Amino acid sequence: MTPADYKATLSFTNGAKSLDLPVYKGTIGPDVVDIRKLYNETGVFTYDPGFMSTAACNSTITYIDGDKGELLYRGYPIEQLAQNCDFLETAYLLLNGELPTTPQLKEFDHTVMHHTMVHEQMQFFYRGFRRDAHPMAVLVGVVGALSSFYHDSLDINDPHHREVSAIRLIAKLPTLVAMAHKYNVGQPFIYPRNDLSYSANFMHMMFATPAEPYKTNDVLVRALDRILILHADHEQNASTSTVRLAGSSGANPFACIAAGIACLWGPAHGGANEAALNMLYDIQKHGGVEKIGEFITKVKDKNSSVKLMGFGHRVYKNYDPRAKLMRETCHEVLGELGLHDDPLFKLAMALEKIALEDDYFVSRKLYPNVDFYSGIVQKALGIPVSLFTGIFALARTVGWIAQWNEMISDPEQKIGRPRQLFVGSPVRDVVPIAKRSA
Numbered sequence: 206m207t208p209a210d211y212k213a214t215l216s217f218t219n220g221a222k223s224l225d226l227p228v229y230k231g232t233i234g235p236d237v238v239d240i241r242k243l244y245n246e247t248g249v250f251t252y253d254p255g256f257m258s259t260a261a262c263n264s265t266i267t268y269i270d271g272d273k274g275e276l277l278y279r280g281y282p283i284e285q286l287a288q289n290c291d292f293l294e295t296a297y298l299l300l301n302g303e304l305p306t307t308p309q310l311k312e313f314d315h316t317v318m319h320h321t322m323v324h325e326q327m328q329f330f331y332r333g334f335r336r337d338a339h340p341m342a343v344l345v346g347v348v349g350a351l352s353s354f355y356h357d358s359l360d361i362n363d364p365h366h367r368e369v370s371a372i373r374l375i376a377k378l379p380t381l382v383a384m385a386h387k388y389n390v391g392q393p394f395i396y397p398r399n400d401l402s403y404s405a406n407f408m409h410m411m412f413a414t415p416a417e418p419y420k421t422n423d424v425l426v427r428a429l430d431r432i433l434i435l436h437a438d439h440e441q442n443a444s445t446s447t448v449r450l451a452g453s454s455g456a457n458p459f460a461c462i463a464a465g466i467a468c469l470w471g472p473a474h475g476g477a478n479e480a481a482l483n484m485l486y487d488i489q490k491h492g493g494v495e496k497i498g499e500f501i502t503k504v505k506d507k508n509s510s511v512k513l514m515g516f517g518h519r520v521y522k523n524y525d526p527r528a529k530l531m532r533e534t535c536h537e538v539l540g541e542l543g544l545h546d547d548p549l550f551k552l553a554m555a556l557e558k559i560a561l562e563d564d565y566f567v568s569r570k571l572y573p574n575v576d577f578y579s580g581i582v583q584k585a586l587g588i589p590v591s592l593f594t595g596i597f598a599l600a601r602t603v604g605w606i607a608q609w610n611e612m613i614s615d616p617e618q619k620i621g622r623p624r625q626l627f628v629g630s631p632v633r634d635v636v637p638i639a640k641r642s643a
Contacts, residue, residue: 213238221247233268250624260441262449262615266299266607267440274523274572278438279303287530292433292600293317293403296375299438299607314403320376321397321406324354327381331388340385340595341470347381348374349463359457361613370458371606378602379403382595383410389591404430407599412587424541425586428534432582435527435575436597438604440520444468444475448605449612450621458609465605466598475594475601481515482580482590485549485556493548494555505565515577516560517570527575535578538585550581 209227216223224246227239237260244250253259268277276283279298286295290304297305297313305313330347351373352359358369384394387410395410405421408429413419439445447468451461469475488500503511518525539545557573560566583593612618 252626261446262612264611266611267438269440269520271520271522274521274526276526283435283526284530287431287434292430295434295437296603299603300371316372317376318399320372321380323377323380328394331384336389336391340389340592341466343385344381344595344598345463345467348466349460352457352459361455361457367610367613371610374458374462374602374606378599379407380410382599383407385595386411386592402426404433424537428538428582429586431530431534432579432596433600435530436600438607444601445605445608448609452609452612453618453621461609462602462605469598469601470594475597477514478576478580479590479593481576482584484514485552489549489552494552497556497559501559501563513571516573518574521574522570524572525574528573528578531575531578531582535582538582542585544585553581
């Protein structure tokens with residue numbers, strides 16, 4: 206850490222001595238107050254449930270300006286990356302800090318696409334699950350199990366081992382996710398093809414069968430690639446923080462990514478696009494566009510349990526930049542498939558228009574987020590709702606690995622150990638059971 210840019214003085218009304226705390230400026234974004242010596246100097250902790258105002262690390266990977274609606278990967282706006290780069294090009298950027306040259310990208314593509322096979326014994330892991338098991342439950346298990354196959358790359362202090370593990374995870378996640386889908390629908394597993402692009406290979410493993418040839422559609426492949434780019438990283442969110450926390454203990458990378466997948470499974474995090482699509486289905490079932498007014502009324506009612514899914518974000522207080530790109534992708538996919546009159550998409554457009562013009566939502570800055578459209582796009586691609594979060598995990602694995610690797614390389618990083626404000630019982634003595642009152 207560089208010398209402090211300036212200092213903040215913390216004073217107490219109980220007569221305790223004031224304390225000067227270093228303040229650091231980032232490249233962009235809010236300054237941070239360094240409170241690492243706070244407890245030793247004062248005997249008190251800070252209290253910040255949900256880490257709303259706490260920077261747990263310094264990072265060079267991703268930056269979000271929620272007020273502006275800005276998302277940067279290594280300084281590059283997400284809009285430019287989504288329009289000019291493919292997923293592996295973006296992955297290279299997140300992992301290495303710079304966009305690749307043509308030779309670098311060619312070598313990276315070749316390396317990733319030649320590690321897509323998984324050990325043949327992995328299929329027995331799948332057979333241990335019920336056929337109707339949720340794909341995320343399966344992925345938590347099989348990704349964690351990868352560490353049992355690759356003892357040659359588990360030394361987290363060896364940069365080469367970390368690089369090999371990173372490639373293996375990025376390469377094998379599409380295979381594992383597709384296998385989860387095939388197992389769920391009772392179809393044979395489809396082996397990866399090294400002659401296809403990353404996203405085309407995934408779609409081939411998802412939708413091909415031995416019964417007939419499968420040809421990928423360039424528009425649909427590009428749509429999937431954009432989904433992966435938009436979800437590749439998102440700063441210190443819940444699952445990324447989970448990966449970092451697990452990694453801070455020295456856990457192997459496969460275990461850390463499995464922990465991230467488990468966290469992502471939560472409906473408030475990776476499951477939001479599934480919830481948004483189910484909301485649209487529910488409105489459609491009860492009357493469609495004509496019933497949006499009634500739905501909005503219920504959303505505003507404090508006594509109602511109805512919620513508007515796919516709007517608002519913990520960080521963004523403006524239009525989610527990813528949502529704009531996903532909206533364009535949605536039009537492209539539905540147009541390619543001849544589904545532009547799809548009632549669900551029309552319903553989504555009508556709901557978005559009403560919400561963006563209603564003072565109730567505007568005043569609360571409840572803009573559409575990426576989940577609002579990504580569910581519709583994935584549905585059009587033929588991806589089942591239960592696999593939406595699995596696609597999210599496939600994309601976010603790249604960001605998790607970049608964040609994990611950065612954490613391992615940070616000399617200031619320590620094992621994560623949040624503190625607490627204890628409000629339970631003080632010390633008391635155990636009373637013999639015969640003397641305890643009811």
